[in-house]
Amino acid sequence: MEALLTASGSDYSQRMADTKDDPVADEQTLIRRAQRSDARAFEALYRLHVDKVYGLCLRMTGNVSEAEDCAQEAFILAWNKLDKFRGDSAFSTWLHRVAVNAVLGRIRKSKREQDRIQAVADTEPARTTAADTGEMRDLAEAVDRLPEGARHVFVLHAVYGYTHDEAAGMLGIATGTSKAQMHRARRLLAQQLEKQGFES
Amino acid sequence: MNFDDRLDQAARQLATEIPPERDLWPGIEQAIRTPRRRTPWLAQAAAVVLLVGASSGITYLAVKDDTGPVVAVQPELVFEKAAFGGDYHLGPGFQDARNSLRAQLDAEFASLSPKAQQDIQANLDLIHEAIVEINTALAQDPDNVLLQQQLLRAYREELALLRRVGGLTRNVMTRNDI
Numbered sequence: 001m002e003a004l005l006t007a008s009g010s011d012y013s014q015r016m017a018d019t020k021d022d023p024v025a026d027e028q029t030l031i032r033r034a035q036r037s038d039a040r041a042f043e044a045l046y047r048l049h050v051d052k053v054y055g056l057c058l059r060m061t062g063n064v065s066e067a068e069d070c071a072q073e074a075f076i077l078a079w080n081k082l083d084k085f086r087g088d089s090a091f092s093t094w095l096h097r098v099a100v101n102a103v104l105g106r107i108r109k110s111k112r113e114q115d116r117i118q119a120v121a122d123t124e125p126a127r128t129t130a131a132d133t134g135e136m137r138d139l140a141e142a143v144d145r146l147p148e149g150a151r152h153v154f155v156l157h158a159v160y161g162y163t164h165d166e167a168a169g170m171l172g173i174a175t176g177t178s179k180a181q182m183h184r185a186r187r188l189l190a191q192q193l194e195k196q197g198f199e200s
Numbered sequence: 201m202n203f204d205d206r207l208d209q210a211a212r213q214l215a216t217e218i219p220p221e222r223d224l225w226p227g228i229e230q231a232i233r234t235p236r237r238r239t240p241w242l243a244q245a246a247a248v249v250l251l252v253g254a255s256s257g258i259t260y261l262a263v264k265d266d267t268g269p270v271v272a273v274q275p276e277l278v279f280e281k282a283a284f285g286g287d288y289h290l291g292p293g294f295q296d297a298r299n300s301l302r303a304q305l306d307a308e309f310a311s312l313s314p315k316a317q318q319d320i321q322a323n324l325d326l327i328h329e330a331i332v333e334i335n336t337a338l339a340q341d342p343d344n345v346l347l348q349q350q351l352l353r354a355y356r357e358e359l360a361l362l363r364r365v366g367g368l369t370r371n372v373m374t375r376n377d378i
Contacts, residue, residue: 039229039232039233042232043225043229046224046225046228047225050219050220050224050225051217051218051219051220052216052217054218054219054220054224055215055216055217055218056216058218059214059216064221067220068220068221068222068224071220071224072224072227072228072231075224075228076228076231076232077339079228079232080232080339080340081339105332105335108328108331108332135210136210136213136214136215139207139210139211139214140214143214154211158207158208158211158212159211159212159214159216160216161212186203186204186207189207190203190207193207
């Protein structure tokens with residue numbers, strides 16, 4: 001990160017020196033520069049947020065290769081729509097919305113694409129649990145096995161803490177549908193996890 | 201602590217920031233540094249009109265008489281890889297109607313001939329591709345009224361197709377019942 005900023009030019013380095021103790025200010029400066037088509041600033045934003053975006057994509061798709069593609073698409077979409085970001089929400093929240101759109105876009109693209117994703121998911125064990133340990137690994141694997149709609153709502157609502165209204169808005173569904181999918185997710189997870197002694 | 205509480209607590213402990221196993225930046229950098237060959241939006245809109253129109257025509261021929269010949273014509277259009285524009289969601293009422301018709305189609309799809317099934321699915325795919333294409337154009341030009349109208353039209357075409365197929369399956373079932 002520091003190397004990136006230093007390499008961006010002395011003028012920027014000076015500005016960064018003025019705000020080095022304020023990461024939010026750093027981010028806002030990077031956003032403004034990226035909005036002026038500064039690819040190096042955008043790369044710095046990517047380095048700051050890639051783990052958050054990839055994590056969400058991985059939780060939503062349950063598949064490493066799909067998550068990588070979705071994360072890349074999310075950042076490309078973000079670059080193309082960066083001038084629309086007005087700072088009304090945190091940049092990370094805005095990126096999350098873009099990432100959800102990227103995931104849904106790939107899913108909606110065609111039925112064939114869904115079939116392909118499912119085929120990959122069936123043959124390639126998800127490694128979403130690399131960052132999880134112990135009982136969390138069991139839960140993460142159970143979440144990966146949820147049906148798509150239930151998984152998306154569970155990830156956004158239960159894992160990332162979005163309200164049902166927010167999750168529904170991001171997913172393009174009704175709030176009631178989000179609640180119903182959450183109920184379904186709980187029921188299915190209970191069935192899966194009870195076998196593994198989750199409650200003990 | 202009951203299961204739901206325990207589940208909520210555990211879910212909040214799942215990692216939300218996960219580093220990818222490889223650096224994704226090179227692919228992103230290549231995409232954002234490469235000037236995109238852009239089709240003028242008017243040409244895109246015209247292509248979408250043709251695409252949706254062709255799709256509707258083909259589907260009409262496919263479903264108007266399930267026992268008759270089916271014209272298999274696929275417009276050979278190549279679409280750029282695109283993502284669904286997130287700013288253009290369907291309203292809840294529209295979405296509910298669509299979901300209801302889609303569920304009905306899924307339930308009754310098996311009663312159609314294999315050829316009709318294949319053609320209907322192909323045309324649903326065409327409409328979905330058109331929606332993706334319009335959304336891509338809208339992402340670049342979000343205030344374009346014509347594109348917005350074309351997007352709405354594509355959604356309506358999908359709804360109309362689902363309704364027509366629903367009517368067809370009901371007719372088939374009626375004939376079988378008799």
